[in-house]
């Protein structure tokens with residue numbers, strides 16, 4: 001069991017304002033994350049969490065609403081206890097309408113009160129957990145506050161996804177935000193970057209001399225990234241109709257993960273150094289010609305059907321969804337990165353709702369061993385050297401290689417060497433939002449996206465989006481819930497003589 005390093009820094013005195021305090025994201029993710037940081041002693045001695053919204057909550061009712069969220073959604077399902085009693089005293093609610101400039105006076109008053117009580121000037125984090133159309137109004141009003149004028153260094157704004165709807169709107173939003181704030185005040189969040197296993201990609205690659213020499217087109221045949229979900233769109237049909245799988249997952253989470261796999265070695269973990277290296281990858285992704293979209297990208301939409309013993313509705317029957325919707329609930333794309341390291345190596349990515357398994361998996365498929373002396377009947381499996389990085393729900397890394405099966409004949413079969421987080425570390429893994437909220441409070445923007453990255457990522461998917469929008473699908477719905485998506489997604493990779501990799505069911509895995 002690996003030993004825990006208990007040396008940690010804490011943020012300085014901080015006031016966290018959560019716009020959308022009464023909303024779903026705060027109840028499910030943000031407050032539970034802050035509570036876990038409190039339990040783990042990462043919160044500063046002086047801190048205040050202020051939820052905002054138009055709902056008429058008293059402080060007490062608001063705290064009760066958040067406690068319900070902790071009980072239901074936190075990795076620590078805490079009942080009312082002494083820790084909660086202590087934590088909740090830091091929480092209050094500010095009723096305000098984000099569209100009314102005069103309501104922002106309440107924010108200044110709270111900051112001034114905290115300063116007086118704590119005897120020091122606090123850092124301020126504005127977390128915008130609201131629909132994207134509210135962001136410009138809120139950001140404009142916040143930029144005018146005294147705190148932003150007097151202390152830009154310690155005033156930060158976190159902007160939730162979606163960051164724009166397309167390249168043009170992302171550019172407009174960037175231009176608005178960077179006109180109001182310094183770039184280093186803006187934290188564009190992508191929660192995948194807060195996942196332990198995603199952050200570990202850099203450790204795996206750059207803290208070991210073992211992998212880096214073979215991490216290139218000389219040794220790697222191809223890379224796969226699967227981000228599959230078993231859930232459908234649930235109650236988010238209204239949002240999802242405007243988004244679709246390519247916008248919701250590929251433009252942000254999957255491209256960010258791809259950057260972690262493909263980037264060059266950073267010289268430091270400074271925010272701009274990491275972001276520069278990621279931007280280099282995004283810039284090197286080959287732009288898909290609109291007339292070739294069909295060759296490189298596949299879209300799908302789930303129909304109705306039985307999944308794990310339950311009858312699931314078709315996407316077109318979900319609440320808030322157009323009965324003739326052309327929105328993609330599945331997307332698969334083949335990317336190429338045109339640089340020295342990755343020339344000719346395809347990166348196959350796929351994501352979708354109502355797929356067979358909840359799994360986020362990265363596969364690094366190495367090339368075949370050079371022609372060797374073993375008789376051809378020794379092995380049925382070619383390309384046996386493979387590294388699979390399970391991001392979630394399992395958290396492990398498997399290195400697959402050939403071994404001789406015991407016996408009198410030379411018979412080879414692939415075996416797995418496994419590193420599992422659970423077997424190696426006894427402390428629980430922090431959730432992504434814990435890591436990212438702590439980083440934002442500490443002023444560490446390394447795992448947040450810079451404006452240019454978001455724009456390049458939109459440029460990468462733009463030809464696909466535009467082609468799909470101009471040519472409505474003729475075959476939707478085209479996959480059944482509980483499958484691995486449309487057949488065309490199998491064809492996308494099979495045409496190249498490859499197949500999608502999934503882990504065997506847990507019960508059949510040899511750990």
Ligand SMILES: NC(=O)C1=CN([C@@H]2O[C@H](COP(=O)(O)OP(=O)(O)OC[C@H]3O[C@@H](n4cnc5c(N)ncnc54)[C@H](OP(=O)(O)O)[C@@H]3O)[C@@H](O)[C@H]2O)C=CC1
Pocket residue numbers: 019020021022023024025026028052053054055096097098099128129130131132134160161162
């Ligand atoms: N929920 C999730 O799991 C995820 C959400 N996100 C993103 O986070 C953001 C918020 O999502 P979510 O929490 O689900 O949305 P909700 O619809 O649950 O919450 C929206 C919030 O905005 C507030 N609000 C709306 N209009 C106003 C206004 N005029 N003035 C003040 N407050 C207002 C609402 O408060 P009130 O009604 O009290 O005014 C409510 O607190 C979205 O951008 C979403 O894409 C991102 C990843 C996951």
Ligand SMILES: O=C1O[C@H](COP(=O)(O)O)[C@@H](O)[C@H](O)[C@H]1O
Pocket residue numbers: 161229248249360
């Ligand atoms: O941002 C989003 O991510 C979730 C998937 O997140 P995960 O951490 O559970 O993998 C996805 O369900 C949602 O549609 C999307 O907006």
